Amino acid sequence: MFFANSNIDTRDEYDKRLGEAKKLAAHEGVRLVALPYDHEEWLHEVASGYEYEPEQGERCRRCFHYNLKKALEYACTHQFDEFTTSLTISPHKSSAMIFEVAKALIAEGKAATMFLDEDFKQGGGYAESVRRAQALGLYRQNYCGCEFSKAHWIVHHQAETESTNHDARDGKHLDVFTADYQRSGRGRLDHKWLSPPKTNLMMSAVLSVEGLDIEHASTLPLMAGLAVAKAIQALAIDGVSLKWPNDILVAGRKIAGILCERRGENAIVGIGLNVNAREFPEEIKTRATSLAIEVGKEYKLGYVRNCVLGQLYKWYGKWRDLGFNAIFDEVSAIDALKGTKIAVLQTDDDDSPLEGPCEGINSDGTLSVAGTKVYAGEAHILAVC
Numbered sequence: 262m263f264f265a266n267s268n269i270d271t272r273d274e275y276d277k278r279l280g281e282a283k284k285l286a287a288h289e290g291v292r293l294v295a296l297p298y299d300h301e302e303w304l305h306e307v308a309s310g311y312e313y314e315p316e317q318g319e320r321c322r323r324c325f326h327y328n329l330k331k332a333l334e335y336a337c338t339h340q341f342d343e344f345t346t347s348l349t350i351s352p353h354k355s356s357a358m359i360f361e362v363a364k365a366l367i368a369e370g371k372a373a374t375m376f377l378d379e380d381f382k383q384g385g386g387y388a389e390s391v392r393r394a395q396a397l398g399l400y401r402q403n404y405c406g407c408e409f410s411k412a413h414w415i416v417h418h419q420a421e422t423e424s425t426n427h428d429a430r431d432g433k434h435l436d437v438f439t440a441d442y443q444r445s446g447r448g449r450l451d452h453k454w455l456s457p458p459k460t461n462l463m464m465s466a467v468l469s470v471e472g473l474d475i476e477h478a479s480t481l482p483l484m485a486g487l488a489v490a491k492a493i494q495a496l497a498i499d500g501v502s503l504k505w506p507n508d509i510l511v512a513g514r515k516i517a518g519i520l521c522e523r524r525g526e527n528a529i530v531g532i533g534l535n536v537n538a539r540e541f542p543e544e545i546k547t548r549a550t551s552l553a554i555e556v557g558k559e560y561k562l563g564y565v566r567n568c569v570l571g572q573l574y575k576w577y578g579k580w581r582d583l584g585f586n587a588i589f590d591e592v593s594a595i596d597a598l599k600g601t602k603i604a605v606l607q608t609d610d611d612d613s614p615l616e617g618p619c620e621g622i623n624s625d626g627t628l629s630v631a632g633t634k635v636y637a638g639e640a641h642i643l644a645v646c
């Protein structure tokens with residue numbers, strides 16, 4: 262058994278897991294080799310610059326590379342035929358990514374040691390690992406190891422509710438409220454948000470805006486829009502854009518809307534994302550789309566929820582720590598209005614909307630229309646310039 266775990270966030274946790282590995286090695290009658298603990302080196306070589314990546318993203322790939330490289334080096338030096346990793350037992354780990362990294366390492370190092378690409382969680386393997394760990398009285402961790410992998414969101418789900426944004430009013434930072442059905446889902450500018458039960462994603466995430474000045478906090482809807490757009494892109498959908506302030510479009514049709522509300526030191530980010538809807542009410546049917554329509558297959562709502570939450574955590578962290586400037590280029594790159602002729606309505610019945618060519622989103626989060634800064638409103642595209 263080979264124990265390389267410098268990714269673990271604290272010495273205490275490292276020692277605890279090493280102690281359990283020693284128990285298991287003694288039980289199995291095998292020798293245990295443990296590398297010295299060096300979390301500083303791991304932070305420098307693996308995590309630096311990747312702190313905001315979601316779980317199962319690039320930081321995890323780099324971490325697999327870091328630890329498997331050490332295992333392969335040991336295996337080669339000691340002339341092992343094959344090596345493998347217990348990482349694939351975890352339902353939270355992508356075995357395909359692990360295999361890819363291990364095989365690339367072997368190819369790079371022209372190693373004679375081979376990699377056994379066994380997905381241990383398959384065929385009831387995960388349940389069996391839990392059973393055996395319990396039988397041996399082994400400690401079972403509830404996070405992978407590094408400080409970035411600790412469970413962020415706490416999801417509260419209900420079959421039916423008034424509105425998840427309403428439920429989120431008493432929530433704490435990183436609480437998420439979801440429902441199969443909302444009796445009175447709300448959209449921006451007092452619009453209704455209607456969705457049949459168990460068809461689309463409806464959720465409200467609570468994020469702290471404590472200590473942020475008003476200009477910074479006012480750009481939160483754009484950050485949320487970027488995060489939802491990135492999640493949709495990650496599901497292999499092209500043509501995703503962000504219509505200021507926070508509608509997400511695919512090929513010009515609305516796929517998601519966001520309703521942000523302030524509650525003391527917290528912001529509630531309400532997200533409605535059309536996932537499996539195939540039909541829409543008459544009045545929006547030419548302007549709306551869904552993941553299922555775009556990709557031609559149904560999605561599990563929990564999976565889509567996790568994709569969105571992963572991106573929201575990543576972009577919120579950057580935005581909060583480094584400011585809107587740090588994400589401005591990403592927002593600009595998907596600006597749906599830049600270069601179009603638009604009309605902006607300040608209220609639903611605004612009879613003198615501001616019309617003109619749109620120069621796009623500004624670095625303070627406002628929108629430029631015919632040289633005028635717009636702070637809030639609903640934009641309608643009249644023509645592509």
Ligand code: BTN
Nearest residue numbers: 424446447448449518519531533
């Ligand atoms: C819009 O496009 O006008 C924003 C729509 C936001 C809808 C979501 S669904 C989850 C959350 N709960 C609500 O009542 N509204 C938001």
